[in-house]
Amino acid sequence: MAKLEVITGPMFSGKSEEMIRRLRVAAFAERNLILIRPNLDKRPERNVFGLVETDPKLRGYSKLISRVVLSANDLNEIVSLHKPNVIGIDEVQFFPHDFLDLIINLLDQKKDDDFKIIASGLNLDAEGCPFGIMPELMARADEITMLKAICTKCKSEGAIFTQKTAGSIKQVEIGGDKIYTVRCRKCFIRQSEIPLTS
Ligand SMILES: [Zn+2]
DSSP, X not given: OOEEEEEEESTTSOHHHHHHHHHHHHHHTTOOEEEEEOSSOOOGGGOHHHHHHHOTTTTTOTTEEEEEOOSHHHHXXXXXXXXXXXXXXXXXXXXXXXXXXXXXXXXXXXXXSSXXXXXXXXXXXXXXXXXXXXXXXXXXXXXXXXXXXXXXXXXXXXXXXXXXXXXXXXXXXXXXXXXXXXXXXXXXXXXXXXXXXX
16 A cells, blocks of 8 residues: 655754665665655755665665655656655655645556655754645655754754754745754744844
């Protein structure tokens, strides 16, 4: 039966590593895999494809296709050609709404098949609001894994907020630990409440 698994949480909570772990399990079962990510985030240290390259099972696995995807049409074409059992989507919060429609359609079309979509992405933006299509995916998921980080201020476990420390007030701004940190509910400050450039 088709299944939607969601991996979510703040930055630095290990979402990409968890994605890799699940793909590795599927690779041991000889499944056809597709791993996609949007073309927004080009930092190699944040790139899930970099993790594939260093994984002993996934590196060189011939049934895995890794692609930067620009549109839902792109993904549809890859799916038609490769006939995956598993589609891993990294940074899913950056994909536009037509991706959500495609994901829902694929799950519907393949509901009787050995087919799984693993969608990984941020739960919240730096304002503390649900990010992009993530809430829609979570509502439709068979399984949700909520990963947490350690608060960089009070060091408590269970930080679920991604906080901006520099940069602008734009929702989508690429920048790793130079402009983002993780905070617990008690220590989190919304970006609208801290002085950032516009
Ligand atoms: Zn804290």
